[in-house]
């Protein structure tokens with residue numbers, strides 16, 4: 575007979591304490607209009623062409639790497655492909671941070687996985703909030719670099735939607751020179767491609783750029799992301815990545831998405847989402863309950879409401895799912911809204927414009 579014991583007691587202490595990343599899917603909800611995960615609203619059409627599922631895939635599929643190299647005009651040795659940019663965020667910690675000794679630096683409010691990955695590996699986080707303009711606080715960063723091995727900067731930033739000032743990025747790169755890696759997360763860069771820091775890779779050997787097919791390429795379900803860096807950094811990351819990180823069908827579709835036609839289609843999507851964004855920004859700014867619509871360089875907008883919780887819950891009950899940002903520092907009354915199809919944008923505007931008095935509290939909801 576086996577003894578009863580507490581399995582949790584066997585787990586690492588930081589994992590016991592860990593609050594997992596609350597991804598849009600984990601938060602749940604039942605809806606017709608999903609505007610909470612910065613996805614593209616329409617499924618792209620791809621066919622599997624590889625018929626070799628009896629074989630293990632290549633660790634770093636040559637065609638995918640070559641096509642991303644062509645897309646970015648980098649050398650293949652400067653590119654790593656992984657299970658989404660999320661895997662890359664974690665690989666960087668595994669390569670560069672000694673648990674219990676080194677630290678990562680992040681600038682909230684920002685993307686949540688930097689923090690969760692550091693927590694998972696027992697790596698200390700130094701959180702330096704952005705300033706009132708949502709730009710990094712350079713003086714505070716400078717004063718907190720002790721033991722920092724990795725700095726994550728998201729540009730354009732999720733959830734605020736703004737770009738980080740290139741002068742600030744350069745200052746951070748200078749401060750980190752010789753002591754830390756600077757990872758610039760460009761998950762949304764296809765929505766403002768002129769602002770990429772790609773060309774800076776030749777100047778800064780400690781610069782790492784994160785990319786994904788989940789946003790402008792409309793392939794969030796594929797789980798495919800890229801790390802762009804010096805060949806030395808990529809070689810280190812290849813040491814710790816799983817032996818077969820990309821399933822054969824993923825590599826197959828990623829290669830198709832990165833053909834000339836695939837890239838042209840992506841650009842058309844970006845143009846369409848940008849038009850819808852302008853429509854939504856204008857329409858929302860006319861509505862009662864909307865205090866401010868923030869500018870955005872991405873496929874989402876941050877909106878400050880007079881009664882954010884009420885708007886969020888009421889729309890949730892109607893099957894319009896937004897992303898609540900009220901827990902993030904400095905974003906107390908804000909919701910993040912993904913730019914959907916024009917029809918979805920119009921339905922959202924209609925739903926908010928007919929909302930009745932916020933003082934009539936909505937019914938309790940199931941875990942919004």
Ligand SMILES: Cc1ncc(COP(=O)(O)O)c(C=O)c1O
Nearest residue numbers: 658659660685732761786788799
């Ligand atoms: C800023 C940022 N970085 C990375 C990711 C993760 O990308 P992927 O789907 O490639 O893991 C996201 C996803 O929302 C994101 O917003």
